[in-house]
Amino acid sequence: MRRPTAFSQRSPIRRVTVVVIALVAGLALGAGPAPAAGLAPTPLNVSVSNTNGNVTSLTADCTSGPLTETRRITGSQSVSAGLFSSLPSQLAFDLPVSVGGTQAALRGDDGRVTLTNARGTLTLKLTSGSCAAPSMSYNGTTVSGTGTWTVLPDAAPGNSYRQAIGSGTFSIVNTGISVGGGRPWTLNLMGSVDPLQPTIAVTHRAFWGGPFAYLSRTLSVEYRIRNTGPGDAFGVVLNDAATSSPGVTRIGPVPQAVGSVPAGSERSVVVRYRVCGIAAIGCRFTANVQLTVADALDAGGPASFPRTVQVPVVPVP
Template sequence: MRAPTAVVPHARSAARRTAVAAMALLAAVAVTAAPARAAGRVPDPLNVTGSSAAGEVGSDSGCSSGPLTDGRLFLGSASLAPGQFSSLAAQMGVSLPFRVGAGQAALPEDDTRVVLVNPRGTLTLALKAGTCSSPTLALGGSTVSGTGTWTVVPDSTPANAYRGASGTGSFNVTADVTLGSGRSWSLSLTDSVSLLQPQVAVTHRAYWGGLGNYLSRTLSVEYRIRNTGSGDAFNVKLLDALPTGSGITRLGPVPQTVGSIRSGATASVVVRYRVCGIAVVGCRFTANTQTSLTDALDGNLHTEAVPVTVQVPIAPLP
């Protein structure tokens, strides 16, 4: 082990700057206070494991005092199969500045980062395991192993579906910290994350869509599904829009897949009905719309029924 060296507070070695640049390619994190999640929903489980045999290890600063006189900056990335971090394929990136020495190791919370990335956005975690004075990881030969805790790094980037997330949990890490490339590593994350939650409101527009439809009494109803929640909605579906009352027949199509709706945005679907005859004045009916959706981790499946009163237009034109 090399002799202890003085460390200037907040200074970064060339290897540390490389790590920061590498992590920035995976995610640009805007740090703010995380808004509270919507009431009535539960945290999403987070059970993710990444591993690779292509890690990069460089020299880093050791602790200014105590047994951990050397530093090893471990950089790596791994592909995550669908089902680990949401239903989508994802990527895990790690920047682990181990402090090592005398058969022990630690990870400082301020500099340790893990990013989980999929097409919806990025979740960034800060990891911690021990301190310079109280290391909790083991160093066996050239391999660091042990457990620690993680905390979500708050993010308010508008385009990130995981903005406003919060949560804490535990991790298990194993890494070969021999200087050089092609180093193996494995990192498992467990516990849960609370996300901003979506919510729907439904409005509508009824129209004939042409004289032929008017004469055949085939009415089109455009249902406008608006996400009024603070979180983005995914896997949105219109399950049904069943009419009540006599003389009204739902033609469909139902169910219909809407897809994703960002917070504050609206998506539309059209359902057709056979309605009361031309001679009937004041024709109206109630359609019981049923929608389902999930949050950005494909959790909190939520189904909601919203009754909508449809006034049948009198004239064939809009």
């Protein structure tokens, strides 16, 4: 291993060579977290109903107590954009319900609700009452009542809702439980969900786009937007990369849509600047890279990344 003092032992010519190479490359790196990390959980408030419920009979689960029959009701309904993220989604449920007399309960914690869109699937586990202590009401044809839900962890690759956490309450209103199809149902979900959060880092590379760009002093800066966090980023936008440094003008284009940046991936955008004259040595400026960043449930906001850009001395890539 080279000793820490080795650099100081290099010849002056070698030290100058290192400096010139750095100036010619015009490469500057930097990183910083986007404020998306540490956001409060996103509220979940979805109310859906339909008449496509399908009910089948299951083997009775309760060996004692008032509940003598077990039914399974399934159904689905589209969810408008804005209720579960900014995308239209699909809700589906599978509820094993034990009934008897005037009471009902879900079977253990086997009740499931899924919310699915192009980003992935969030699965909720529902619980309400038990064989010994039913908590819902039954009138012979329909079930109504309330209970609690928690997010069921899912580590599937490509699912942007993987490893999300969350909890809340649900209510079932006048849901048909007679065996057959076309049964009416109403399901309300309330609570909050916290998906994995993205963490954004920005690096940059300054370059001339050719001899004409060099002579006209039109510098291009490639901003590399990398997601170093565990969660996927969505709706990323480069709002601006302005500078207040004397003699430097940001040309653009801004804003620029970056789109989604999955965890561990990178996207690039290029912004042009009019910079100092050819005779200037050691020209540099600070650009304030301003992004909008959101998580899988579209919670997020602005993030700023000041970057010091070194202007290359000669017109090489």
